[in-house]
Amino acid sequence: MIQIFSRRRRILIVLVSATVIFLIFQLFSFKVLNLSQRLQHSENDARKDIALDLEPIEDSENKLNDEHVPLEDEEMKWKTGLLLPHGVLPSQSRFYMPDKDNFFQCLYNKERIPFSQVNDDFCDCEDSSDEPGTAACPNSTFYCTFQLQNKIPKPLPPSRVNDGICDCCDGSDEWISARVPEWIINLGLYGPGGVFYKLGQSCFDFKSGEYEYSICPFKNVKQRKFPSAWISLGIRPVWTFMNQGVYILEMMDGDSSLCPEHVQRSTSITFICGLSDRVLQVSEDDKCKYTVQFSTPAAC
Structure with a gap:
C-alpha cells in the first residue's frame, strides 16, 4: 500500500509539474503573440502616418496649382505677391494689397481709397503712400526693382521717376518709357x-x-x-x-x-x-x- 501511494504521489507531482509548465508556456506564447501583434499594429500605424504625411504634400502641390489657376485675375496676382506696384520693395508687399472691398489703406493716416488709385499719377493719400511709383506725391520714395542682397535698399526721390533718364541699373524707374527732353538729346555730350x-x-x-x-x-x-x-x-x-x-x-x-x-x-x-x-x-x-x-x- 505504501508503494502504491508513493507511486501515485509521484505521478501526481509529475502531472502537476507538467500542467504548470504547460500553463507557463501558454502564458509566454500569449505574451509573445500579443507583442508581435502590437508591433504589427505599430508598424501599420506608422505606415499610415507616413502615408498621411505624404498625401498632404501631393495635395498641397495640387492645391498650389489650383490656387495659381485663377491668376488671370489681377487681385489674385497682388495677393500672391506676383505683381507689385512700381517702386515697392517685396518686403513691403503686405502693405500694398487690396482688401476684400478692393480698397487700399494709406500707410500712416489710415485713409482708404480705391485700389485703382494706387500709382495713378495723382496723390490721394496725405502721407504720399499711394504713389510709390510716380512723381505725383512730394514725399514718396521709389525703390528700384533690383537691389543688392544683404544691403540696405536705396530709394530714389520721386522727381527722378519717369523723367526719361534711367537712375536704376535695371531701368525700373522709367516704367512708362518717358522720353528724354529733346534739348538734352541735342547736347550727344551726355552720351546716347x-x-x-x-x-x-x-x-x-x-x-x-x-x-x-x-x-x-x-x-x-x-x-x-x-x-x-x-x-x-x-x-x-x-x-x-x-x-x-x-x-x-x-x-x-x-x-x-x-x-x-x-x-x-x-x-x-x-x-x-x-x-x-x-x-x-x-x-x-x-x-x-x-x-x-x-x-x-x-x-x-
Whole structure:
C-alpha cells in the first residue's frame, strides 16, 4: 500500500509539474503573440502616418496649382505677391494689397481709397503712400526693382521717376518709357539719349592716400595734397569708347606744371554699370595720366 501511494504521489507531482509548465508556456506564447501583434499594429500605424504625411504634400502641390489657376485675375496676382506696384520693395508687399472691398489703406493716416488709385499719377493719400511709383506725391520714395542682397535698399526721390533718364541699373524707374527732353538729346555730350546728363550736374569727392580728388564728369577733375591748392587734371570732355555697360570719357587739357615736356594732365573716366553713382578708384597710371573707375546706373 505504501508503494502504491508513493507511486501515485509521484505521478501526481509529475502531472502537476507538467500542467504548470504547460500553463507557463501558454502564458509566454500569449505574451509573445500579443507583442508581435502590437508591433504589427505599430508598424501599420506608422505606415499610415507616413502615408498621411505624404498625401498632404501631393495635395498641397495640387492645391498650389489650383490656387495659381485663377491668376488671370489681377487681385489674385497682388495677393500672391506676383505683381507689385512700381517702386515697392517685396518686403513691403503686405502693405500694398487690396482688401476684400478692393480698397487700399494709406500707410500712416489710415485713409482708404480705391485700389485703382494706387500709382495713378495723382496723390490721394496725405502721407504720399499711394504713389510709390510716380512723381505725383512730394514725399514718396521709389525703390528700384533690383537691389543688392544683404544691403540696405536705396530709394530714389520721386522727381527722378519717369523723367526719361534711367537712375536704376535695371531701368525700373522709367516704367512708362518717358522720353528724354529733346534739348538734352541735342547736347550727344551726355552720351546716347542724354543718359549721363544728371551725372554731369554733380561732383564727387574721393580720397586716395594723401591726395584728395574732386570729380565733376563733363566739367573738370581736380587733385590736391592738403594744404596745397587744387590742380586741374582735365577740363575738356571727349568720348573715346561707348558700349552698353562700359563708357570711357577722356577729360583733357589739364594743368601741365611739373609734367614731362609740359604735357597737359588728362584723366580717363571709365563708367561701368552699377546701382548708384560713386567713384570706385582713382590712380595715376603714368606721370600726369590718371584713371577713374566710376559706377553709375547711366552706364547700364
